[in-house]
Amino acid sequence: MDTDVIVVGSGPTGLLLACELALAGVRTLVVERRTEPQQDSRALTLHPRSLELMDLRGLAPRFLGLGRTLPGWHFAALETPLDFAALDSRLAYTLFLAQARTEELLAQRAQELGVEIRRGHTLTGLRQGEDGVEAEVRGPQDGPVGRPGHGPAGTPRTLRAAYLVGCDGGRSTVREAAGIDFPGTDETLTGVLGDFATVTAGPEALAAARGAGVLAVPLEGGLTRFVYIDPERMRTPAQVPVTLEEFRSALVRLCGSDFGVDRPSWLSRFGNATRLAAAYRSGRVLLAGDAAHIHFPAAGQGLNTGLQDAMNLGWKLAAEVRGWAPPGLLDTYHAERHPVGRAVTDNTEVQTLLAELPLVDRYRRPAAALRGLFEELLRMPEVNRRFAEQVSALGTAYPATAPGADPLVGRRMPDIALSAAGSDATRVYELLHRGGFVLLRLAGARDPNPEPYEAPARHPHISAVTARAYEEHPELDGVREVLVRPDGHIAWATRSADAGLRRTGRDAALTAWAVRSPA
Numbered sequence: 001m002d003t004d005v006i007v008v009g010s011g012p013t014g015l016l017l018a019c020e021l022a023l024a025g026v027r028t029l030v031v032e033r034r035t036e037p038q039q040d041s042r043a044l045t046l047h048p049r050s051l052e053l054m055d056l057r058g059l060a061p062r063f064l065g066l067g068r069t070l071p072g073w074h075f076a077a078l079e080t081p082l083d084f085a086a087l088d089s090r091l092a093y094t095l096f097l098a099q100a101r102t103e104e105l106l107a108q109r110a111q112e113l114g115v116e117i118r119r120g121h122t123l124t125g126l127r128q129g130e131d132g133v134e135a136e137v138r139g140p141q142d143g144p145v146g147r148p149g150h151g152p153a154g155t156p157r158t159l160r161a162a163y164l165v166g167c168d169g170g171r172s173t174v175r176e177a178a179g180i181d182f183p184g185t186d187e188t189l190t191g192v193l194g195d196f197a198t199v200t201a202g203p204e205a206l207a208a209a210r211g212a213g214v215l216a217v218p219l220e221g222g223l224t225r226f227v228y229i230d231p232e233r234m235r236t237p238a239q240v241p242v243t244l245e246e247f248r249s250a251l252v253r254l255c256g257s258d259f260g261v262d263r264p265s266w267l268s269r270f271g272n273a274t275r276l277a278a279a280y281r282s283g284r285v286l287l288a289g290d291a292a293h294i295h296f297p298a299a300g301q302g303l304n305t306g307l308q309d310a311m312n313l314g315w316k317l318a319a320e321v322r323g324w325a326p327p328g329l330l331d332t333y334h335a336e337r338h339p340v341g342r343a344v345t346d347n348t349e350v351q352t353l354l355a356e357l358p359l360v361d362r363y364r365r366p367a368a369a370l371r372g373l374f375e376e377l378l379r380m381p382e383v384n385r386r387f388a389e390q391v392s393a394l395g396t397a398y399p400a401t402a403p404g405a406d407p408l409v410g411r412r413m414p415d416i417a418l419s420a421a422g423s424d425a426t427r428v429y430e431l432l433h434r435g436g437f438v439l440l441r442l443a444g445a446r447d448p449n450p451e452p453y454e455a456p457a458r459h460p461h462i463s464a465v466t467a468r469a470y471e472e473h474p475e476l477d478g479v480r481e482v483l484v485r486p487d488g489h490i491a492w493a494t495r496s497a498d499a500g501l502r503r504t505g506r507d508a509a510l511t512a513w514a515v516r517s518p519a
Contacts, residue, residue: 003029003116004321006135006161008123008174011038012099013289013306014167015106016053020314022113023057023435024461026321029159030110031137033168035120037107040266041098042193043303044217044225047073048084049393050304051091052412053311056488058433060091062105067097075299075387076354077213078371080378082388089394090415090427098219099303124156126164126177126285133164133284162321165286165313167306170275172291178282184275184345189296189356190238193227194247194267195219200260212255213355223265228254231359238271272296272352276341280309280334288313293341298351299391305344308393309337315435315486324459324516336398347390398489402512406493408475413484418470425465428484435486436461437514439506442470443480461486462514483509 005021007014010032021028046054046063054060072081073094084092110117120140127134136156166174175182199206206216206224215227230250247267248258277292289306313333319325354374357367377383389395398410415429421444425431431438444466476482478495481502485491492509494502511517 001132001161002159003027003161004163005029005317006031006133006159006164007167008032008135008164009167009169009289009291010034010103010107010117010119011167011169011289011306012043012102012106012303013310014165015103015110016307017165017167017288017310017314018110018115018117019057019106019113020310020435021318021321022110022115024315024318024322026318028115029161030115030117031121031123031135031159032117032119033122035140038100038103040195040268041100041219042268042270042297043099043102043300044096044219045073045300045304046095046097046102046307047300047304047392048087048089048091048093049396049412050307051093051095052089052394052415052429052488053307055091055415055429056311056432057435058430059105059109062109063095063097063102066101066105067095069093069095072388073299073391075378075391076351076371076374077210077215078354078375078378080375080384082378082391083381083384084388084392086381086385087388087392087394088414089392092392092394094300096217101220102303123168123173123177126174128178128283128285132160132162135159135161135164163284163286163317165288165317166291167287167289167310169290170273170294172287174285175277175287175291178285178287180282180285180287181278182275183278184294185273185349187238187271187273189229189234189272189352190236190269191227191229191234191271191296192242192247192250192267192269193225194242194261195223195225195265196261196263197223197265198260198262199224201257205257205259209251209255209259213358214251214254216259224261226251226259226261229355229359230254234356234359236269238269240269242267242269270297272349274345274349276338276345280338280341281331286313286317286333292337293345295345295348296352298348298355301344301348301391301393304393305341308340308396311487312337319461319514324461324514326512326514326516329513340393340396343390402492402508406479406495408479408482408490408493411475411490412488413482413490414473414475416471416473416476418467420465420467423465429488431463431465432484432486432488434463436463437486437491438462438484439464439510440482440484441466441480442476442482444468447480459515462510481506483513485513 004027071085125136251258288309357363400409483492
């Protein structure tokens with residue numbers, strides 16, 4: 001084997017996955033067709049759950065130091081915002097941070113962990129066997145002059161690995177080569193975005209543009225981004241280039257002014273094609289991020305969903321490579337993340353419909369009434385919270401597989417404050433920085449003689465921690481022990497005072513999630 005895992009694509013999803021694998025001691029190679037890091041940023045936000053994922057690995061300060069926070073976000077660009085601040089999280093806000101910055105920070109972390117990133121390398125084919133994957137990759141020296149890694153000339157070299165993961169976007173070569181279906185709907189609507197170095201309008205005029213359905217937001221480097229859907233050109237195919245003249249005329253038509261936009265650094269058209277991979281795994285090939293799901297960029301969920309894919313997959317794939325994965329563990333990646341992909345594609349289609357219908361003459365009046373109904377619903381705290389939990393991904397919960405499981409199982413572990421024996425950690429997420437399982441014994445705070453427990457010596461990825469004191473939390477009322485997965489979700493919890501029952505449940509959970517039984 002040339003490496004343990006090949007990750008195709010160095011976007012945020014691929015880089016975070018590479019970091020997770022390397023953190024677990026897995027040799028990881030990232031191949032990327034681009035010769036330089038991405039400079040343009042289609043995505044601009046990290047939602048609360050994605051920030052929590054960074055916090056789980058001690059990386060949150062790096063991101064927070066470069067972005068700016070917003071207390072909420074939007075659903076279908078409705079005027080009533082989603083109130084993230086009301087959600088149960090230490091990081092209950094949106095971080096406004098360009099995708100290029102996110103990639104830069106994750107690439108730095110990957111390099112710290114020893115990940116090799118080969119830029120200018122294009123995957124041209126792959127073959128699977130019982131013991132691994134062979135990937136045909138063309139490097140910079142193999143293509144025509146001036147177009148490294150993209151031309152038909154040259155003979156691709158073969159790289160061998162135990163597994164290969166496609167994080168190579170909506171037009172994924174990996175997905176196609178693996179023969180994984182990508183069902184869904186074709187593009188019927190397009191929007192336009194542009195980043196401009198020159199804008200003569202003031203903040204009030206830009207804020208007023210939202211009333212006309214035009215988003216105008218400042219970016220770093222003195223740029224301003226505009227995003228709109230033009231009723232007169234919303235059926236223009238996404239591959240048709242956007243011109244400055246088109247952009248200006250659309251702004252005048254929509255807002256009555258072109259705001260003096262000039263010196264564009266990027267103009268792009270994007271569509272609403274919505275597809276979800278039929279399988280996230282085919283043998284030794286797996287998919288994550290846009291390679292597994294594409295949709296209209298409603299509420300900025302695409303990048304965030306990809307990061308959450310990577311965090312779910314990373315420790316499971318590492319377990320398989322390192323030899324401690326219980327049977328079927330890797331299959332839980334599809335079982336857990338495919339329904340999340342379905343939920344995201346469903347809600348983005350709803351949001352797209354709410355944005356499109358008012359632009360169609362025959363639906364203008366009922367569409368206004370429909371949007372008004374949604375505005376009324378979002379003003380109800382319980383409804384707003386439901387939508388906020390979905391868009392932020394703080395509400396993501398994976399189904400419990402064991403009968404009679406505690407209601408906490410599958411949900412994210414609250415980041416409660418605590419003091420723990422033998423640890424400097426002051427809250428739960430600090431216990432997860434090394435990327436392993438944590439068996440947290442909360443009974444120790446009220447039990448003067450807690451039952452001793454040590455994780456098996458041959459499984460250093462499991463840490464047993466007894467809390468001397470901890471922050472009370474409604475969801476944890478009565479909980480005595482909880483097994484937290486490396487991705488921050490709960491694998492098992494018990495409220496039983498019976499030490500024997502706790503031991504039986506704990507052993508079953510460890511066997512199901514974290515310990516491969518001897519053959």
